[in-house]
Amino acid sequence: MSVGAQQSNALDPESFKAIAELAYQESGLTLAQEKSSMIQSRLRHRLRDLGLPNFAAYSSLLQSDRGHEERRHLISALTTNVSHFFREKHHYDTLTEELVKRLPALREGGQMRIWSAGCSNGQEALSAAIALLEASPEIATLNLKILGTDIDPAVVQFARAGIYPERLMGGVPKPLIDKYFTEATPDGSERSFAAKPVLTQMIQFNELNLLARWPMSKRFDIIFCRNVVIYFDLQTQTKLWPRMKDALAPDGILFLGHSERIADPASFGFDCTGPTTYRPRVG
């Protein structure tokens, strides 16, 4: 490729600004100028697939009425979807302690609802299901449901398929792989594992933008919203906390990621009750 051609494919400052503003409005993602070259490399394939000559043309498309579908591809390309099974294990310990407390009510016909908000490829929701089944296999017959949601349609599709290449299975001990997954290696592909129905029947995966309206009517007993708000600025986080509190049952729990905090939790009606663990204030 000539130097001229390379330059025309570079993300110019004006297009960066337009793309960053759009990403912020659509999803709350904040893109720092220092990340410009990373964003350029994440979006180059979109220019190629669309046959566009440069980022100025791409940014015009995004801002046009025809740009709706491409804005979904943009968010998909810009989100960071890294996740792991049993990430931050202490939250799963708290989760199973809560299950034990709630088991008598569940046996009486009560329900328990868990939300993995920003679920990525689904490892968080599956980890919750495995932890709960390990604590009490009878929950498979009780009214316990897990909802996984994400803004990125690609990861939601992946999570629904429930098939994980071996490289994504780190964190799941071999006995649990044998118990909860079946080998499902497509011809000629990397060794892969499919989640068994005992897991998938507990979980539903849907697309949901945390900045948009939430259609769920029932409150959640546990919300995992981990390693999501780290990409949001304080203003977006500040708008999210009251909504999370409203979505939680009065005795519910909100888990955040290890580097995330609610600044001044009391002002949002939360108490911090453990590492990155929050409960609605009583009274």
Ligand SMILES: C[S@@+](CC[C@H](N)C(=O)[O-])C[C@H]1O[C@@H](n2cnc3c(N)ncnc32)[C@H](O)[C@@H]1O
């Ligand atoms: C780093 S992953 C975290 C996955 C998982 N919660 C964990 O901790 O392992 C962050 C996820 O948040 C999602 N996300 C980012 N902005 C979002 C928004 N506005 N609404 C919903 N999901 C969003 C991304 O698509 C991505 O899959």
